Amino acid sequence: MTDLDIAEVAQRSGVPPSTLRFYEEKGLIASTGRRGLRRQFDPGVLERLALIALGRAAGFSLDEIARMFAPDGQPSIDRQMLAAKADELDTTIGKLSVLRDSLRHAAACPAPSHRECSTFRRILRAAASGGIGVPRKRGAPQPP
Template sequence: MLLDIGEVAERSGLAPSALRFYEKRGLITSQGRNGLRRTFSPDVLERLSLVTCARAAGFTIAQIARFLVATPSDAELRTQMAEKARQLEEDIVVLSRMRNGLHHAATCSYHPLVECPDFKRSFADSSPG
């Protein structure tokens, strides 16, 4: 059963304009039209989840498009993917440090909060390397 663009937009949380943009860029493919509305196969939702995750991770539309058609023999892309994974690991360390500090600060009574030894430790304990 095909989904129209409104259903895909609702289920994916993306605006119809974003779906049209992604289709124009080759990230997704419509199956045709029902009247004036584009229709999509239900598996487009999985593809959109991947695209949304990749966008949140900082990939460009061009990088995502290339990734979606990559083959195992694409050595250059594999190198780029490994570098991006390394960058994400660094981001995770920084974000984890911030999360830990915020969790502590939300219940801490030290004045001022930023001088709390436990708050400071949450940043020092998560240093990379």
Template sequence: MFDIDIAELAKRAGLRASTLRFYEEKGLIASTGRRGLKRLFAPDTTERLSLIALGRASGFSLDEIAGMLDGPDIDRDRLRAKAADLDRKIEQLTRMRDGLRHAADCGRPTLMGCPHFLRIVKVAGARRRYRAEAV
């Protein structure tokens, strides 16, 4: 199969050419040469870009993704750690969603009169203060 130019790769991947140049600069993808002024890429670069997109959607930084794609296989311990991190975020988001639903459906005349809502506010404030002190 023939190499594709940067414009075609950008179109296939749904990315801007500037993003592809940035990814190349970061070592995430590599061009195979040039045709005139346009960079050329192997057709399987689209698969690598899909892996990068999956990593970004999972919360990995570009540097973390580059580190995992450098070796012969992806670091499975890093994947497990990220999955555990996502589990914690899902639990937190689930609690926030449930709190918002309670606030929306609460029969009290005002939310500040709802003991359950006040507990949510208190916990959120304590977390914010804890994070601020940790920094």
């Protein structure tokens, strides 16, 4: 199979050319050369981009994703890292489930006002203490 130019890779993968150039700059993918002004890529880049997309969807950073590839470019994924991310996702899912249930309660609460609903007030206290919601990334600024 012949190399693909950057436009073909973008079209097949759904990844914009600007992102492909950024991934190349970060060392996540490598072009095989140029044809005129267009970067050329080995067709195997599509599988690599799929793994990058999966890693991003799971919440891995680009640096973590870069470590999922051996020096020869083949996937070499640390299973402990996957298990740790799965545990992190379980925690996030639990918090989001509580948040969803809380919103459903607030939407259907029979109390005359939310301020008179003991469950809603308990939800507010939990939210104020950080007990409800999605965990923030380490180092992320706190909202005002």
